[in-house]
Amino acid sequence: MTKLSSILSMVKTELEMEAKTRYKYLASTLSDFVIFTLAYIAVLFFADVTVINQSYHTNDGTILILIGYMFWNVGVVAMDISTQTIESDSRAGILETEIQSRFPLWVLIMVRSWVTNLITFGYLLIISLITAIVIGQSVLSLLNAILLVMLLSSVSNLGMFGIGLIFGAGSLIFKSIGQWATLLQGIILIFANVAIPYTTWIQAILPFGLGIEIARSLYLQRDVEWITVLVYIVINVILLCIGLLIFNIALQHERKYGSFERF
Amino acid sequence: MKIIGQEITKYYGKNQVLYHCNFEITSNQPGVTGLIGPNGAGKSTLMRMLGGITEPNAGKLLIENKSISNAYDYSAWAQRNSYYVPTGERGLRNKLSTKDNLKYFAALRGKFVPKCLKLLYDTAIDFDAEYLIDKEFDQMSTGQKKKSELMVAVAIGARLLLLDEPSNGLDIDSQANLMQFIQNISNGNNKKVIVSSHDPSLLANVVSQYIFIADGHILKTLNKSLDELELRQIYQHLYNRGA
Ligand SMILES: Nc1ncnc2c1ncn2[C@@H]1O[C@H](COP(=O)(O)OP(=O)(O)OP(=O)(O)O)[C@@H](O)[C@H]1O
Numbered sequence: 001m002t003k004l005s006s007i008l009s010m011v012k013t014e015l016e017m018e019a020k021t022r023y024k025y026l027a028s029t030l031s032d033f034v035i036f037t038l039a040y041i042a043v044l045f046f047a048d049v050t051v052i053n054q055s056y057h058t059n060d061g062t063i064l065i066l067i068g069y070m071f072w073n074v075g076v077v078a079m080d081i082s083t084q085t086i087e088s089d090s091r092a093g094i095l096e097t098e099i100q101s102r103f104p105l106w107v108l109i110m111v112r113s114w115v116t117n118l119i120t121f122g123y124l125l126i127i128s129l130i131t132a133i134v135i136g137q138s139v140l141s142l143l144n145a146i147l148l149v150m151l152l153s154s155v156s157n158l159g160m161f162g163i164g165l166i167f168g169a170g171s172l173i174f175k176s177i178g179q180w181a182t183l184l185q186g187i188i189l190i191f192a193n194v195a196i197p198y199t200t201w202i203q204a205i206l207p208f209g210l211g212i213e214i215a216r217s218l219y220l221q222r223d224v225e226w227i228t229v230l231v232y233i234v235i236n237v238i239l240l241c242i243g244l245l246i247f248n249i250a251l252q253h254e255r256k257y258g259s260f261e262r263f
Numbered sequence: 264m265k266i267i268g269q270e271i272t273k274y275y276g277k278n279q280v281l282y283h284c285n286f287e288i289t290s291n292q293p294g295v296t297g298l299i300g301p302n303g304a305g306k307s308t309l310m311r312m313l314g315g316i317t318e319p320n321a322g323k324l325l326i327e328n329k330s331i332s333n334a335y336d337y338s339a340w341a342q343r344n345s346y347y348v349p350t351g352e353r354g355l356r357n358k359l360s361t362k363d364n365l366k367y368f369a370a371l372r373g374k375f376v377p378k379c380l381k382l383l384y385d386t387a388i389d390f391d392a393e394y395l396i397d398k399e400f401d402q403m404s405t406g407q408k409k410k411s412e413l414m415v416a417v418a419i420g421a422r423l424l425l426l427d428e429p430s431n432g433l434d435i436d437s438q439a440n441l442m443q444f445i446q447n448i449s450n451g452n453n454k455k456v457i458v459s460s461h462d463p464s465l466l467a468n469v470v471s472q473y474i475f476i477a478d479g480h481i482l483k484t485l486n487k488s489l490d491e492l493e494l495r496q497i498y499q500h501l502y503n504r505g506a
């Protein structure tokens with residue numbers, strides 16, 4: 001087979017099988033969504049919408065928070081996929097065969113993350129519609145917000161995926177690490193510009209920090225400086241590269257000094 | 264064609280588990296090689312290395328091909344030609360059928376999926392296991408899981424099948440049935456199969472080469488088939504314990 005057709009075949013099959021598996025594990029997917037919904041309600045409950053309104057000179061504060069929350073949510077999903085894949089696949093004894101594949105492991109994980117990403121947007125669509133009804137916003141403007149997040153988060157998800165690969169590396173070597181990732185995600189949710197305004201450049205180091213600001217500006221139909229977009233992309237490419245580097249070193253280390261086994 | 268291990272040493276972290284292992288396995292003719300030794304001997308460690316999943320810390324693993332008269336690096340060969348089946352009820356994606364598992368792993372290996380599927384149907388018919396094709400992996404019995412894994416390994420076109428303690432969890436009848444299945448697969452499809460076990464009665468008769476291993480050392484290699492009594496005697500002699 002040619003290189004291209006084997007890549008296409010891999011992507012197609014990976015998507016198909018991941019979708020099938022997700023469907024069979026519907027209960028656990030749904031329970032993930034329950035947790036995300038609780039997080040969303042907590043964010044809305046604790047967030048000070050007036051602060052957001054003042055800071056952005058608008059009355060659409062709730063939607064701006066929703067935009068921030070959606071970036072966080074899809075980012076968390078992109079970040080979790082590496083540790084999840086490694087922990088569940090090594091338990092199932094298939095990580096070995098996946099390592100013997102023609103494609104690097106991180107490529108397989110990334111393709112898999114697209115399925116999860118798509119499912120997550122389906123879920124976000126639902127909670128956005130509910131939000132629209134509750135706060136009396138037009139559904140169209142919320143769809144507009146979701147579309148912006150979908151487009152712009154494709155960049156920040158690369159960075160979140162990169163951070164996830166670092167945890168994945170930890171997972172390969174130290175076996176169980178998932179709970180530390182969850183802790184980090186909680187901390188990020190509190191300190192990032194999700195429910196609070198963008199005030200310091202430190203928030204820009206996070207993969208979605210600038211993405212949220214770009215999406216908010218576009219939503220409010222304001223100008224976005226091209227340098228912001230450039231920095232946004234560069235930060236995420238750097239995070240992805242760091243993740244890839246660490247992950248591949250860990251994989252090589254495990255080949256030499258480990259067994260990929262986990263019980 | 265031969266797989267050659269030269270002075271293979273393996274560490275897990277700082278723990279040494281294989282010590283200067285030397286062996287030769289003829290890989291281009293059918294037949295079952297038995298890797299035999301007590302718990303903790305290093306069987307799984309060696310199998311994973313033969314599967315190309317892990318690498319030795321010292322020593323060499325080579326594939327020697329007379330026709331090209333040179334020895335070349337093992338890991339690239341293993342990635343294309345070997346298939347490792349772990350012990351127990353693991354080894355395929357739980358929520359997928361044999362067929363979907365094959366589609367998945369064939370695509371990952373860059374194989375032409377329709378061709379592999381055809382091979383799966385042929386193999387299933389040959390071995391009377393068509394009922395496993397559309398069955399979900401986590402709804403199979405332990406013995407069925409092993410068969411499903413073997414069929415995937417054959418259909419994917421692997422030439423070297425590595426089965427780590429395939430008899431674990433099987434009753435006596437299923438064990439005999441599985442060994443027959445393994446032997447037929449090896450002969451009928453021209454596959455080299457390496458089976459690890461601590462159980463001499465499992466590996467008697469069906470095996471044409473034995474590698475005895477204990478505490479990370481290869482104690483002995485025998486290139487002939489043994490019946491159960493002979494094998495038990497050697498086992499007792501080597502490990503100084505009843506089997
Ligand atoms: N991931 C690991 N990390 C550290 N030590 C390990 C690891 N896996 C195995 N070991 C140790 O390496 C040695 C060899 O293990 P191995 O699994 O290869 O034995 P085995 O012959 O397959 O045994 P069994 O019959 O119990 O499956 C054992 O002493 C074991 O404790």
Ligand SMILES: [Mg+2]
Binds near residue numbers: 306307308427428
């Ligand atoms: Mg073992």
